[in-house]
Amino acid sequence: MKKQMSHPWRKNKLKFQSLLMTKKPKKNENKSKRTKKKETDERYSHRESEIRVAEERLLQKDIPRTTDDYEKLIRSSPNSSFIWIKNMTFFLSLNEVEKARSMAERALRTINIREESEKMHVWVAYFNLENEYGFPPEDAVFLFKKYLEFEKSHGDEDRAKYVKAEALKFIKKF
Template identity: 65%
Template sequence: MQPLSRGMATESEGSDLEDNISNTCLEIANGTEANAKKSDKQLKKEARKQRELEISAMEERALQEDIPQTPDDFEKLVRSSPNSSFIWIKYMATLLDLADVEKARAVAERALKTIIPREEEEKLNVWVAYFNLENEYGSPREDAVKKVFQRALQYCDPKKLHLALLAMYERTEQYELADELLDRMTKRFKTSCKIWLCRIQFALKQGKDVEYIKAIVNRALLSLPHRKRIKFLSQTAILEFKCGVPEEGRSRFELILREYPKRTDLWSVYLDQEIRLGDVEVIRALFERVTCLTLPPKKMQFLFKKYLNFEKSLGKDNERIQLVQQKAIEYVQSSLPSQDNS
């Protein structure tokens, strides 16, 4: 096993054994952790999301500086920013405040015709606003929503659209419709981890029993590609922790880690859930287990830092902090090659 400190940017070449130990333990004590490299796909996704947030913030500031009061004011705005779903939706909301539902519908239709095709997210936003409008004012409501939704499916990303409809049903407490929609979604998008997790989350929020959840998990595992299964199981465990059945989440993490004991990311997420619950003895017992594993030095460094940061966050037991630091030192000493006695 290579030294824990090997490869660190702060370590100079030619350091002796004591320097290796002290430098490594200093880094552990400081709790500094190198950011993992993100894939190009993640970076592009984050950049796109950030850009959308910035544009939305700019539009909102513009509206606040010169608040439109009348439909004529909004007409000027949509002429100057014809592809802004934010402005079109604000226009619709203003008309609804004036109790002019038909004009709000007409504005939605205009927006969908005006926004250029490549602005897919902007069009999606308007479609979502449109079926939310029908959910509030349509008659009969269910049919009106479905009519708009079916039209939208011809133009929008179907998964995003289904998720938006599901969110609306849940927000407005139409749980029977949400349940029916989720059944259709898990059939249509059966290889989507996100959709199955929505199904799990909905069932947990509805207070379904362990056997019901187990049946969904088994169906999901039969449908999901192998590469998505660990993600699905770990995210299911997180949902169980968050939705009031931590014992089930705990059991699920234990099963996963029995098969993948060297997955530091899974140990870290498991620890995060226990830390959120706040049972100090349970958390410490889990840290003691994980810091006794035989893992590559960088992974052990990460785990010791996490353990130390946890003890520091309690802020009242210097002895515990020193114990963790001592354990880290002992690990470093045991992992470094022995010096030749001459």
């Protein structure tokens, strides 16, 4: 028997066939990979823009810009004198003194009785508002009487006497 000799072209043919048998990516698969990459890049860029907006909001300390924004803040924490006073200053910046007064009155009615320091902050802001934009002594007398009632019901006698003395000094200026 004759031994078959392997020819060099046969070895090359086998290599070539093995190369043909390996799976090459088709054009459609390359496109899907590209679109997937593009989608992930878009997701990342969208997420980056969301983060950028959130950071800008934090840098601006998320300042309310409309009355609706302030109303939302008031509803979320009605006992915060800071929010009420900010709302009053917002109305004053719009030259709406009457709305600022009504906001102070509303704050005094809304803030819980137990939150005495919060009410005191609103009272001080209300006094400053009347001092700056009011028509003393008529408004001042009315306001001091209301505050005196508040002090008598929630504070002590010494504090009420002090408030009365300060009211008299204030009214004498005008």
